[in-house]
Amino acid sequence: MHALSSTLHALQNCSSLTALSLEGNPCSMLPSYRASTLRLLPHLLILDGRKILETDRQIYGEPKTNCLPQLIFQCFRIMGLPEPPKDKKNAQTIHVEVNFPLLSECGSVEEGAANQPPVPDADATGPEEIPKIAAKNPKKKGNKKDKKKSYFSGENEYDEQKELQNCWFKSEPVAWAKIMQFPATQVENLPNKSMEIRDTFRSIVPVRIVYLKVAPHSAKTKKPKGKKKKKDIKATKGETEEPNEEGSVGSCKKTVLKKVTIASFYCELKSLNWSDETEDFYWAGHPDLGEKAIRVEGSLKAIDYDLNASTKTRKLASGRTEAEGSLKEHLPNVLTCQVGFGVARI
Secondary structure (H helix, E strand, C coil), X not given: CCCHHHHHHHHCCCCCCCXXXXXXXXXXXXXXXXXXXXXXXXXXXXXXXXXCCHHHHCCXXXXXXXXXXXXXXXXXXXXXXXXXXXCCCCEEEEEEEECCCCCCCCCCCCCCCCCCCCCCCCCCCCCECCCCXXXXXXXXXXXXXHCCCCCCCCCCCCCHHHHHCCCCEECCCEECCCEECCCXXXXXXXXXXXXXXXXXXXXXXXXXXXXXXXXXXXXXXXXXXXXXXXXXXXXXHHCCCCECCCCCECCEEEEEEEEEEEEEEEEECCCCCCCCCCEEEEEEXXXXXXXXXXXXXXXXXXXXXXXXXXXXXXXXXXXXXXXXXXXXXXXXXXXXXXXXXXXXXX
């Protein structure tokens, strides 16, 4: 079903209708899906297998049913990444790239992600808990060969021509930090693709963490002959030029010195329920986890990490000790990435 408005108006006369399931239909991807359904069908108690709460019914204004679907991607945080080598002259940033094969004009998943296993049925497997990763084995002294290769020492992958043809969606770049957080961003250029967005939540989506080293470069310009008038001087001082497609501002151009894919993994998306803001995934660079990210219950956005997290303990009657609970979550000791996929809701 694509037309949400006509579907709901056809059901308005069914006053005894208390449960409805439209999940999996393209119309369930629309921003006004929840608001319109609960407003036009006030007798509903259950929608798409979820109990409707009183807070869900708080709708302000009349929602528009003709709004186009909007896909949202967010990398909540990246942790456990060592600091890049210090470089005062050049800027170093981290960003996340995602490939949506069903929404991209490229039409195919790049090498490495195409050979992943097929997505199982949505009801076959449920969300999993974030695994507790065992501590790494202590390093043996005197063995230099066991030294781990740096994440930033890989070969330079940057190619200007390939970048122009790169169909991967990119997040905002951020500077390195122990906890790197990224703003939620809307995936652009998706006119009237409700069917493709619906099918995206039944597909495999590859994700990669990318490191960039960029050098600012100022082009030399010849000074014009003759004296400038006072009016021209004042106007020049207040002018600012808009950045172009290459990221240049006026005569200042940024040159990419190095691009390295730090890590890559994939997410098996399932049907998105109206009550969930995003469908969240947890991945860590540990051999026991592999390249498949873990779909988790609840919101990863709500987790609070602390650089100096501490755990208090109390003594039990048996003499053993039990943790009272961390004030905040401890930082993981391996490279960890937490991402979420959702659609805009009114």
